[in-house]
Each structure stands twice: as C-alpha cells, then as structure tokens.
Amino acid sequence: AVGKSTFLKLLGATFPQWHLVTEPVAQWRKVPASGTAEAAVGSTNLLQMMYQEPARWSYTFQTFSCISRLKAMLEPPPQLPGTPHPVRVFERSVYSDRY
Template identity: 65%
Template sequence: AVGKSTFERLLSKTFPEWQMATEPVSKWQQVLASNTREASSSQNVGNLLQMVYQEPSRWSYTFQTFSCMSRLKAQLEPLSEKLLKTQEPVQIFERSVYSDRYIFAKNQFEIGYLAEIEWTIYQDWHTFLLEEFGDRIALHGFLYLQATPEKCLERLRQRGRPEEKDIQLEYLEQLHTQHENWLVKKTTEVHFENLKNAPVLVLDVNSDFEDDPAEQEELIRKVKAFIKTL
C-alpha cells in the first residue's frame, strides 16, 4: 500500500511506450481448485490471498510458491510488438522474483510462518530456477518507493481490500525493515551476481503525490535520469 498502482498509472501516462507488468492479485484471489477437462463449469475457487492472511502458518509456503511462479511467468513473457519497435524499450515490473524471496518469503520465515524445512526447500528451487533462466529474468535496476509503515497502513485502510483488513502496523514495519536492509543498507545476503550491484533509485512517496502535479513532475524527473544510467 505504498502507492505502487498510483505510481504505475503515472508512469503509463507519461511513458505510454513502456511495458508495465502489474501483480496478478486477481489470480491469487481466484485459484481454481480444479483445472481438468472433466471439471464442471462451476469449479471451486480458492482465495489464496485471504487464506494466507487468515492462517499464515498453514498457507505461507503455498502462497509464496504460487506468487513466485506468477512473477517468474511475468518476467519470462516475451516483449510486446509495440515495445520491440520502441527505440529505448523499458519494462517495469511491480514486483519481481527477487522481492518475493528477499522481502516476503524471508520475512515469513523470520517471523515463524515458514518452517525451516519449507524455507530451505523454497530457496533451493528458487536458486535453481533463477540460475537456469539467467539473463532472461535479470533486472537492470530497482525503483524503491519508500514510505513509512504508518503511511502505508493509512493507504491500506483507504484501499479497503477485504483480505487485508486485519493487517497490523507491526507487519508493515517488518516489511519496511526487509526493504531497507536489502535495497538501502545492503545487509541482506543475496545469491545472484547480477543482483549484488544492481542500482537502486529511492523515491520518497510519503507525500500524497496522486493529486500533486509538482510532486509527480519531480518523481518523473528522477525516474528519467535513473533510466538513462542503466
């Protein structure tokens, strides 16, 4: 709830030639319980996002597996024809297979929602897949939207997503710490060479920039300058 969707809309409006890949939240909210030809038209649907918030010790590994696979698929999508015709093609991913591991799965393990054996298995297949795909999923840099946990909680309440109604400030503080340790302090151990020196642009979004043209202009100016360095 830092303001990613609002920021992505701003980027899309300013740079219509760029390709945006948003998080597939709707897929997490509607996971088909059956996907066979014989299944009836009234297939059961599971809201995995709701399940992991309601019973994190039971569903965290399942959710992190599914969310990471969805991010991997997004990063492996071929470039659109429109983007291929662009002189300087740019892809923006709302989150990546890297944030899945170094923010969310790592945090779930550290607070006890992933068992040690689950964390070990997750890291094993994560490392294997990312090494196999190599440059195909490498990122050139990160845009880190930085806001206080208190501001994120305020925006989360305004968003009103039903699955998130019980999220507390403490959880957002934990995620904030994970982001800071990885992207700012560089104290998180990362396991991929192409990631260790990836540049990071930190954008302060504590101000409500959605209706502030001056703030939007400043954010865009910083993004433009950053992209040129990649």
C-alpha cells in the same frame, strides 16, 4: 502499501509506450481448484486464505505468487510499433521474495 501501483499508473500515463507489468492479484484470488490454467467455478482465493490462516498458507502463497510473477516476467512483451527495444517495468521483482 508504499504506492507501487500508484507509481506504475503515473509511469504509464507519462510513458505510454512502456510495458508495465502489475502483480497478478486477480490470479491469486482465483486459483483453479482442479489445477487447470483457467479459473473454474470451484476456484480458491489463495490470498484470502493466506490472510486468514498465515501459519498454514504463507509458504504456499509465497511460492505461488513468486511463480506467477516469474511467468509474467518470462512472457514476451507485446510489440509496439516503432519500439525495437521496449521498456518493461515490473511492480515487484522476483528477487523481493528473498528478503
């Protein structure tokens, strides 16, 4: 709630050649109930569950969100023409879970 997404949008408008990685909120809202990689009809909204019952779901959500951000960080960036060393900007660091 400090404007990270807004700041990322401004960076994207100013530097279109940069690769901006946002938090995968949609992924947190559609966690497959069966554990497969694709969201099925029986998906779970882990974000909503965490807000409704934080004592039960906070640790689960924090772990899942950290892993999803780490996966996004490890994915190779798309190759942009004429950009041998693309700049990648992440909305939130994987280290933010530590503090």
